Amino acid sequence: MTKHADAATLRKVTNAAIAGTVIEWFDFAIYGFMAPIIAVTFFPPGNQMAGLLQTFAIFAVAFALRPIGGAYFGLMGDRLGRKRVLALTVLLMSLATAAIGLLPSYHTIGIWAPILLTLARCVQGFSAGGEYAGAVTYVIEHAPEDQRSRWSSYMPAATFASFALAALCSWLLTVSLSPEQMNAWGWRIPFLIAAPLGLVALYIRHRLDESPLFQQVLQTTAAEHAHTPLRDTLLNEWRPMVRLAGFISLTALSFYIFSTYMTTFLRSVVGMEPRHVLMSNVLALVAATLMAPFIGRVCDRVGRRPIMAAAALLLGVLSVPAYTLASDGTFLSAFSAQILLALGAVSANVVTAVLLCEVFPTRVRYTASAVTYNVAYAVFGGTAPFVATWLISASGNRLAPAIYISLVAGMALLVTWFSPETAGRSFTRQDRDDADLKAENLSPLPRRG
Numbered sequence: 001m002t003k004h005a006d007a008a009t010l011r012k013v014t015n016a017a018i019a020g021t022v023i024e025w026f027d028f029a030i031y032g033f034m035a036p037i038i039a040v041t042f043f044p045p046g047n048q049m050a051g052l053l054q055t056f057a058i059f060a061v062a063f064a065l066r067p068i069g070g071a072y073f074g075l076m077g078d079r080l081g082r083k084r085v086l087a088l089t090v091l092l093m094s095l096a097t098a099a100i101g102l103l104p105s106y107h108t109i110g111i112w113a114p115i116l117l118t119l120a121r122c123v124q125g126f127s128a129g130g131e132y133a134g135a136v137t138y139v140i141e142h143a144p145e146d147q148r149s150r151w152s153s154y155m156p157a158a159t160f161a162s163f164a165l166a167a168l169c170s171w172l173l174t175v176s177l178s179p180e181q182m183n184a185w186g187w188r189i190p191f192l193i194a195a196p197l198g199l200v201a202l203y204i205r206h207r208l209d210e211s212p213l214f215q216q217v218l219q220t221t222a223a224e225h226a227h228t229p230l231r232d233t234l235l236n237e238w239r240p241m242v243r244l245a246g247f248i249s250l251t252a253l254s255f256y257i258f259s260t261y262m263t264t265f266l267r268s269v270v271g272m273e274p275r276h277v278l279m280s281n282v283l284a285l286v287a288a289t290l291m292a293p294f295i296g297r298v299c300d301r302v303g304r305r306p307i308m309a310a311a312a313l314l315l316g317v318l319s320v321p322a323y324t325l326a327s328d329g330t331f332l333s334a335f336s337a338q339i340l341l342a343l344g345a346v347s348a349n350v351v352t353a354v355l356l357c358e359v360f361p362t363r364v365r366y367t368a369s370a371v372t373y374n375v376a377y378a379v380f381g382g383t384a385p386f387v388a389t390w391l392i393s394a395s396g397n398r399l400a401p402a403i404y405i406s407l408v409a410g411m412a413l414l415v416t417w418f419s420p421e422t423a424g425r426s427f428t429r430q431d432r433d434d435a436d437l438k439a440e441n442l443s444p445l446p447r448r449g
Helices: 007-033 035-042 048-064 066-080 082-102 112-128 132-140 145-152 154-176 179-186 188-206 212-220 230-270 274-302 304-326 331-358 362-381 384-395 400-417 427-439
Strands: none
Touching (some): 007 035, 007 154, 007 188, 007 230, 035 048, 035 112, 035 179, 048 066, 048 112, 048 384, 066 082, 066 132, 066 362, 132 145, 132 154, 132 331, 154 188, 154 230, 179 188, 230 384, 230 400, 274 304, 274 331, 304 400, 384 400
8 A cells, every 4th residue: 555644744745845836837927927028128129029929939948948857857856856856946946037037138238138038048947847747746645545636736726826926916016017117127026036935945845854655665676776767767658658748738738828828818919908917817817726626626536537538628619719708808808718718727737737646656757757747848838829929920810829729639638538547546556566567677568557
C-alpha cells in the first residue's frame, strides 16, 4: 500500500505548493496582461499590430525554454528530491520578473531593450519548466490514492488564482493611474512586486520535508541508481508521454486563450475599455479558481477519461459561441464568453494535474511529467496568443482562434479514446512493476491500463 502523509502534513504541503505556484504564475501572467503596453515600450513605434506580434513572439520564445527547464529541473528533482528544486524555481522566476520591471525602454537603449526583455523571459521560461509538474508531483506523492485529484486540483486552482491576482493588480493600476502614468512607469509595479513575494515563497518551501514516496524509492534503491538519465526516460516512457502530450496540448491552448489572450482580444480587436476587460477577466478567473476543487472531487469519483472527454467536448462545442458572444463588446458578454471557455479549460487543467503523476513511476515521475507538460505548453500554450493574433490578422475572421481551439479539442478527444484509465492506480505496485521490468532490462511499456 502506498504510504501517504497525515491530514495535517498534507494540508501544509498543499498550502506551500499553492503559495509558490501563485507567486510563480503571477510573475508569468503579468506579462500577458501588460502586453499592449510592453509592445509600445520595448519596440519601435508606428505599427501597433507589429509590436503586439513581436511582444507575443517573445512570450512564445520563453516557452521554448520550458522543456529544457523541465528536463533540467526534472532530473534534479528525481535525483536530489522535490522540495529543493521547487525552492530554486520560484527564486529564479522572481528575480527574472523583477528584472523586467527595471529594464529601460526602446526609446532609451534601442534594440537592447527587446534583447534584454527576451533574456529575462527566457529565464522565466526556464524556471517555469520545473515548477508546475514538480509542485503537482510533490502534492500527489503525499495524497491518498482515492483523493489524488481532489488534492492536485488545488494546483490548477492556484494557477487560475494567480492569473486572477495579476488581472486584479492590472485593473487597480489601470483605474488608479492615467494612461500616461501607466505607460511611463505604472506597468513596472507588478513586475517589481515579484521580488519580495518570491522570498516569502522560498522561505515557505525551504521548510518542507521530502515526499514519502520519493523517500521510499531512495530507501529501496541505491541513491546513485534511483535516478534515470533523460535518454532512458524518453526511451522507456515515450508512449505514455506522447499520449499525455496530445491531451495537454488542449490544456495548454485553452488555458492561455482563456487567461491571457482573451483580454488582448477584447481590448485590441473588440475595442472594449481596458478597465472593463480586466474586471471581467478577474471575475472569470475567480470563478475558474472555485470550479477546480469541485471538478477535482468529481474526477476522483468518475475517473480520468470521462473528465478528459468532457473537457474536449466542452471546448470543441463552446469555443465558437464564446468568441461570438465576446464580440458583442459589453461587460456581460465578455464575462459570459470567458465562463464558457472556463468550463472546458478548468476541466482540462484539473485532469491534467493528476495525470502527470499517475501515468509515470516515481523513479522518473518528475522528469517525464515535466518534459511532457512543457513540450506541449511550448508548442500550444506559449504560441497561443501569437497564433490567435496572427490568425485574425491573416484571415480577418474574429472567430479564427475559436476554430483553432475546436480543431485541437478534436485531437484531444481522439487521444482520450486511446488513453488508459489511471484512477486508483497503486503507486507502490506501479513502482514495483517498474523496478522488476527494469531489472530484467525490459521496457516498462506498454503499461497495463
